[in-house]
Amino acid sequence: MSTETDLSRERAGSLGNETLAVVRELFVLMRTTSSHSSEHPLTIQSAVNLRDLLHAAQPPFSLQFVGKAVFRDTILLPMNLEAYDCAQIVGNAMKNLEVQEVTFERIPSVDDALRFGTAIARGMNGPSDVLGLLRIDGMRWREILNVAGSDGELIDPSMFALTQITLALAEAERLPAATGESWPWVKGVSVIRRLERALAADSQAAIRVIDLAPGDWNVARRAVAAALDVLLVLRMLEVSNSTARAAAHAVLILGINGLRARGGVPLVLAAETALPAILRSPATSRGGVEPHRLRTSAILHGLVRPDKKDGPRVIPLVDLCYELAKARTPEAVPFDLTRVDLLAMATAQAGRRFDAGWVSALITVCGVMPPGCFVLLPDGRIGTVMDAGDSGDPFRPRVMVDGVIFVPDAPLSPMSPAAMQAGG
Secondary structure, X not given: OOHHHHHHHHHHHHOHHHHHHHHHHHHHHHHHHHHOOOOOHHHHHHHHHHHHHHHHHOOOEEEEXXXXXXXXXXXXXXXXXXXXXXXXXXXXXXXXXXXXXXXXXXXXXXXXXXXXXXXXXHHHHOOXXXXXXXXXXXEEEEXXXXXXXXXXXXXXXXXXXXXXXXXXXXXXXXXXXOOOOOOOHHHHHHHHHHHHHHHHHHHHHHHXXXXXXXXXXXXXXXXXXXXXXXXXXXXXXXXXXXXXXXXXXXXXXXXXXXXXXXXXXXXXXXXXXXXXXXXXXXXXXXXXXXXXXXXXXXXXXXXXXXXXXXXXXXHHHHHHHHHHHHHOOOOOOOOOOOHHHHHHHHHHOEOOOEOHHXXXXXXXXXXXXXXXXXXEOOOOOEEEEEEOOOOOOOOOOEEEEOOEEEOOOOOOEEEOHHHHHOOO
C-alpha cells in the first residue's frame, strides 16, 4: 500500500465522525427544505450548520454514496443505525439526480449550501436533472458508472449495458399505452436514464442488445429503440444532456401512444394523443413545472403545430426515429425489419421524407454494419456483428460465427432476413 493511500485512510478514519455529521446535516437540510421552504428560518439555520460542519470535516474531500455504503475519498465510513438511515435517504435522493459522488473543494457559503440542499431535496421526489443545471464554485458532483459489484470487481461495460437495456425494456412495458391515463414522468425518465447509462458504458453493446434481445418487437421495445436512437445521435453531436433527454423522452411518449402491434398511427396523431396525458400529470416541484417537462412538452407541441418556424430543432430527428420504429413491424408484411433495412429505407428517403442531415448522423453513429446485423462471410457462413472492431475497415467489423468472435480477413456483405423472406 502506498504512503499516499495510508495517509488518505488515516485522514478519512480520523475525520469519520465529522464527515458523517456532514451527511446527517445534508439529510436535515433536505427534509427542512422539503417540508418548509428555502426561505424558512429553520432551513437557513440548517445551511449554516452544514457550512460549519464542513469546516470541521476539513475539505477538500469527496463523498461517495455507493450501494448502501458511504465513503470518504473511497475509504468506507463505519456508521451507526442513525447515520445509516440518514445516509440511505441522502444517497437515494442523489441517485435520482444521477449523482453518487460529491466533492467539496472548499467550504461553501451559506447561500451555496442552501442552493445545494434545495437541489438535492428535489431528488426525494424522484428522478430530476436539477443538478445538471446547477453550478457552485468549490463543489463538483458526478455519477459513478460501472460501480464495483459485490465481489469488488468492476462490472464489464457490455454486461452493464445489457442490464440497463433489459431493465429499460421491463420498465417500458409498464408504461400506459394510449389508455387515457396521465403520463408517469418519473417512470418515463427512469427508462431514459437507463438508456443513457447503457450508452455511456458501451454504446455498441447497447445497440446490439436492443436489436437482438429475445422476444417480439412489441410497442414498448420499439419505443425504447427509438429513444435509444435519439440519444445515440445527440450524444455523438455532443448536444446538452437536458436537450437529449427531452428529445428521447418525447419519442418514448410518442412510441408508447402511437405505435401498434404492427405499424402505428401518423406522428401528428400520436402527439395529439399524448398531449392530454402529459398535461394531466401533476407537477411535483414546489417551483412549478420543472424544465425537463417543459422541454419535452415543447417538442410534442411542435409536432402538433409543425407550421411554427421556431419549434425545437430536434423535431426532425424525433420524426425520423418514430417513423423507423413504426416501420420496424410493417402492417403489410408478416415479418419484421432489421436495423440495416431501416437505415436503407431512411437513406432512400433522405432529403424527401426525412431530413438528410439527421439520416446521415444516424447512419454515422450506427455504422455501415451496425451491431446486431447479420452478415455473409466469403465462405458462405452467416455471422452477427458485435461491434466495429479495430480493423479500421467498416466492412470488416468484429463478428460472431458459431460462438466464435473474430475480425474477418475479407470484407463482409450485410444480410437482410426480411429481404430474404420477401424473396429479395
